[in-house]
Amino acid sequence: MNNENKSNIHDFDFNLICEYFSLTERQGPGSREMTLKALNIIGAPGPNATIADLGCGTGSSALIIAETTKAQVIAVDIFDTFLQKVQQRAQTKGLNIHTLHASMDKLPFAPRSLDTIWCEGAIYNIGIESGLKIWSPLLKDEGHIAFTDATWLTEERPEEIENFWQEAYPQMGTIESNLKIIEEAGYRTIEWFVLPQECWTENFYEPQRAAQEVFLSRHRGNPTAEMLVENQRHEAEMYARYGQHYGYVFYIARKR
Secondary structure, eight states: OOGGGOOOGGGSOHHHHHHHHTTSSOSSSOOHHHHHHHHHHHOOOOTTOEEEEETOTTSHHHHHHHHHOOSEEEEEESOHHHHHHHHHHHHHHTOOEEEEEOOTTSOOOOTTOEEEEEEESOGGGTOHHHHHHHHGGGEEEEEEEEEEEEEEOOSOOOHHHHHHHHHHOTTOOBHHHHHHHHHHTTEEEEEEEEOOGGGTIIIIIHHHHHHHHHHHHHTTTOHHHHHHHHHHHHHHHHHHHHGGGEEEEEEEEEEO
């Protein structure tokens, strides 16, 4: 189907998007192994460290960080439905996670109060350049930033996928361009790595199939809900066909 008939995820009502993605464990590509890999690169935080997980969704990253570190974890999102899910999941696991309703571009943290800012799959909402500049004053000296973002992996790619992401995420850059943004924002890149394919397929797209059936049963006959599901199915098809040209990259950097 031609991409011209598809809508961008941002074209849908936020409440509908929130309901849809609250049915899945993850709201973006990733895995426990990749979160732990990034944590290991940063090093184990002490009991007095504070880590803010921005755009936390239903808490897939925050839960892992809380399980495996002694740090104070603050899960931040603008959707209360997601934050309630985080609390429910944390209580089930016996974890102490603080939740905070806030926009990632208007955070209430005091200057130099955070040891690490974590952001898996959400920085695109305000853009890498904007996010890194806004968050820098909140980090302690030598504090860390760890985030994932959709990134072009090849210099040349088919027109169909180029047009698809130009519509969905026009700021999407290459690894080289993103590393430059990180350095110019006042950070020193420690390491970066590309998330494996299963982070998209097995952990993100496949679990959506069951969620889509539940979501559509709740909104039977609702053309907007049906279009949202169609949009997500189309995105999965695009990855199946063109996934070699782009992927999520984990960037870990230290504030200079």
